[in-house]
Amino acid sequence: METVANCPYLPPAPDRMSWRDLAAWREQQGPEFYAIALAYGQYLWRQGLSARALLAVDRGLYADLTGSEAILADWPLPYRAIGWLVANNPPGVFIGNPRVHYQHLADRVRGERAEQKKWRAWAAWAVVRQVAPDYSADPKHDVAEPTLEQIEDGLTQHGASGEVAVWQALIDEFRQSQTRT
Known part of the structure; x- marks a missing residue:
């Protein structure tokens, strides 16, 4: 397998991880879970499993955090990591359609903190739209896609x-880079 660069926006991962590392935190999805979810995303990325890496990072995105946790100083909520993973996906490695993925997540999230999760999914969707505008929406999924202003209000x-x-x-960085090109 070709060597893949670490995502600079995810923490280093141990040499071995599995889904069990996340399952151990099923009942407590706070800062410790967040750290493990991001590291597991890095681990999966390094294994050439881009789609699964994105799913692990999503788990971190949905962690129950207030914003005051110390880990966020080193590893902010993973919007930048999501953009980097999508933009740097190696040719021929399956990542699916991240735009559709986040569109579906945002529209179908339920349960505890559903509104927070919905707006985080839409925020990730907006990041994907910026870094990979060629991904198409799901034409069979009738959903009103929000504006950046609506996403900002939701967050x-x-x-x-x-x-x-x-x-x-x-988002501002993306906008500025587009005006320079």
Whole structure:
């Protein structure tokens, strides 16, 4: 297998991990779970499993965090990691259609903290739209795609402290890079 660069926006991963590492935290999905989910995403990425890496990072995105956790200083909510994984997916490695993935997640999330998870999924969807605009929407999924302003409002109301700033800085970078090209 070709060597794949580590994602610089995910923590280093141990040499061996499995789904059991996440399952151990099923009842407590706070900062420790967040760290493991991101590391597992890195592990899967390094194994050439891009789609599964994205799913692991999603688990971290959905962790129950307030924004004040120390880990967020080193590893902010993974919007930048999601964009990097999609933009750097090696040719021929399956990643699916991340735009459709987040579109479906946002529209179908249920349960505890559903509004927060919905707006985080839409925020990730917006990141994917910026880094990989050629991915198409699911024409069979009738859903109103929000504007960036609506996503910002949703994160402001339901996100963690500082989350909007992390996401907005990334979106602003994308916008600036597009105006330079």
